[in-house]
Amino acid sequence: MGQGLFVTFEGIDGSGKSTQAGLLVEHLKSAGLDVLRTREPGGSPGAEEIRSLVLEGEPDRWSAETEILLFTAARRDHLEKTINPALAAGKVVICDRFADSTRVYQGITRGDLRPMVDQLHTLMIGREPDLTFIIDMDPGTGLNRALSRQTSEERFEGFGEEMQRKMRTGFLELANEFSDRCVVVDGNRDIQSVADEVAALALARLA
Numbered sequence: 600m601g602q603g604l605f606v607t608f609e610g611i612d613g614s615g616k617s618t619q620a621g622l623l624v625e626h627l628k629s630a631g632l633d634v635l636r637t638r639e640p641g642g643s644p645g646a647e648e649i650r651s652l653v654l655e656g657e658p659d660r661w662s663a664e665t666e667i668l669l670f671t672a673a674r675r676d677h678l679e680k681t682i683n684p685a686l687a688a689g690k691v692v693i694c695d696r697f698a699d700s701t702r703v704y705q706g707i708t709r710g711d712l713r714p715m716v717d718q719l720h721t722l723m724i725g726r727e728p729d730l731t732f733i734i735d736m737d738p739g740t741g742l743n744r745a746l747s748r749q750t751s752e753e754r755f756e757g758f759g760e761e762m763q764r765k766m767r768t769g770f771l772e773l774a775n776e777f778s779d780r781c782v783v784v785d786g787n788r789d790i791q792s793v794a795d796e797v798a799a800l801a802l803a804r805l806a
Contacts, residue, residue: 603686604805607697607728609773611766613744614736615786615793620695622794623801627691630802635685638695639673643680646673663709670701671719678724691805697728699777703769708762727780730804732797733770734786738763 606623608616617638624636640650653661653669661669674697685692698720706713742763774781782800786793 603688603690603692604730605682605686605692605694605726605728606801606804607694607699607731608734609696609699609703609731609770610734610786611736611738611741611763611770613741614734615744615790616732616734617695618790619732619734619784619786619793619797620693622790623797624693626794626798627693627801632691632805633689634691634693635681636693636695637677637681639677639697639700640670641673642677642682642694645676645680649673649676663705663712664715666709667701667705667712667716667719670705671723674698674701675723678726682726694728697731698724699731699733699770699773699781702773703766707769707772708765727777729780730801731777731781732800733774733781733783734793735767735771735783736786738767740787 608620610616620636624634627634639646640653641647649669649672653666653673682692682694698716701720702713702716706716738760742760771783774783784793784796784800
């Protein structure tokens with residue numbers, strides 16, 4: 600399965616995880632490491648096509664069950680075309696979201712579908728990150744940040760603050776469930792303070 604390191608960033612919408620993923624990439628590259636940055640849904644041509652299907656449109660466009668299938672299909676293509684080849688080449692892969700997002704968004708907050716998510720993950724994905732940063736953020740603050748971006752990819756933000764609160768709880772529960780790889784980082788601070796903590800933790804894991 601390769602000798603690289605697979606690092607993911609998770610958190611509610613507007614938590615700052617994408618910003619932190621980018622800053623970690625820059626930090627590791629400056630340290631001389633071979634780093635690949637990618638994202639989900641997306642990260643490969645086929646998965647990027649699915650991204651527009653699941654992130655755009657009205658909140659009730661898809662059922663949670665259909666979303667699970669779409670996200671799993673995108674993740675499988677992403678794994679085959681991008682993640683596994685990079686890890687096999689010894690690269691550090693930094694991914695903005697991975698399976699934990701599906702566990703929370705579809706598995707917990709939109710119905711009791713976690714068993715279905717886990718079954719599909721076992722059958723079609725079969726890989727967990729080596730290290731996961733969960734950027735913890737106040738749900739109201741995160742939602743306001745996310746909506747201020749004013750992009751077309753705001754379908755999940757359209758579910759409102761209550762869903763953001765459920766997602767925050769879900770991510771914190773996952774941190775306990777997968778405590779061997781998950782680290783919760785307080786995102787309610789200035790960007791550089793968060794980035795410094797993330798970089799230190801990542802370099803310690805690499806060492």
